[in-house]
Amino acid sequence: MSNLNFTFPQKAKTFTYVLMGIGLVSIIAAFIFDKPAVADEHYHHTRAWANILINSFFFMAIGLAAAFFLGLQYAAESGWSTTVKRVIEAVAWFLPWGLSLMMLMFLLGQFGIHHLYAFFDKDLMMHDAKLQAKMGYFGWFWWLRTILYMVGWVYFTYKLRKNSLDADSATDNSLHWKNVKLGAWFMVLFAVTSSTSSWDWLMSIDIHWFSTLFGWYVFSGMWISAIISMILITVYLKKLGYLEFVTESTVHDLGKWMFAISFLWTYLYFSQFMLYWYADIPEEIIYFQQRWENYKPLMWTVFFINFACPMIMLMSRDSKRNFWFLTFVGFVIFVGHYLDIVMMVMPGTVGNHWTGLSWMEVGPFLGFLGLFIHVVFTNLSKRPLMVKNHPFLNESLHHSI
């Protein structure tokens, strides 16, 4: 058996520090140099704050979706993914970091340091008849929900990972069956909270607007990003000489997930758009009007990267078994889904002060990416790369499609 103890290569470690440095410098620079396109007294470093929120959410969501995927593998009692289970676990444990960053943003919002969320501003809420009616949903009730999501998700992720590690030294499969139950309950919790959390944390930026489909749309996006992270890490580790027990077919299956969920995302994105476009009700269509007027190139870019790219490039079987190609497409779609979150946050915060993508987006993204890679690889190095005593391990080792 090969080397199961991953060590974080020094070169890669230095690389993540460089990325984090770039991020930090560009965030500070954004606070200094970011000025509104036209004079506006309500503009307080909005773009810099919005970028921090976008990246916090994007990478937190990757951890969350990986935790969901981990629970799903248990609940579905699937065998194919057993060899990459430790990769899924490592990505999932970015969740506490991501949630801490989100919590920091919420606290700063509550204390009026930034103004991304209108509902933290009581005066503003009271002067709007529509928002007065929504007061009960925000305020303390919003905080209760937020804390509930965070505690619930971290509890399940922690338990799933702990049981998985403990099972390595166990003599029977009881911990595995415990995880199956845990995974199933997590699916129930996640089904509700993935939707409501995206309403509370992203949809509430456009405070007048609402869409019941929004939660699934956000969820499908985070799911792809998480799968891509897993693929890229698996391919990278294989290149370093680890994980040679992960068959080509397992990576192929991950590629299929990337392909399939891209269509789930497209389906939901288009469904949301088409219904609002067709009904054309002023209070609903405003969401797309803002995007159409100030963000049209980005809107089309996001749609085509995330829909056409996977459709054309990942349809054939060979493309999903070619690691180089899979990595390339993965990178492209990963950036595409980051831009998707940009499209959710920017129009409601920066609005018509938007001047197009610039270093203010690229810098923080690289910084958070560095943090993400650093945390995930540190997680990976802390436990063996292969599970032991897993009832489906043998099936996964011989996985062939």
Add this chain to the structure above:
Amino acid sequence: MAATINKKIIHGIYDDEVPLLEACNKLKTAGIKIADVFTPFPIHGIDPIIGVPRTRLAICAFIYGLTGLGLATLMMWYMMVSDWPTDVGGKPNWAYYFNIPAFIPISFESTVFCAGHGMALTYLLRCMLVPGAKAKNPDPRTTNDKFMIYLELNDEQATKADGILRAAGASEVNYKGTITETLAY
């Protein structure tokens, strides 16, 4: 001028797919042509060993899908734009491209419908699985728990194949008569 050659029909029966795969590999190495393999379920990775070419069904699916897309577009254009333009929800249909979001769901459904049905029908016709078709399975036990290699070989090769089949762990090797093949010059 024509010459005839007598070939033996051999059924190599196995209880499991692993020895069957091993036997297939060895037969291939020995240069013996495998006529067919009958198994209760699909065996992954057997296609290149027994020389089954890659399916072209995907190409058919693409063509059927395009046909479906074209038909749907033609239908909707004729109904909604050409023949009787209607104002639906404040969206007058004076040009097809103008209301494209409204036409996408039907285009999608028609594409999937035609690709799916076209593929199924092509598959059934290509395999001659039409109503009333006779089962071509030479040994019905292969639909239950047996795995079979089907060979048509001349005497010299048959002796060689018999040894390989048994060495790989065949539970039975059955001879089912001969067929006469005409070789044309």
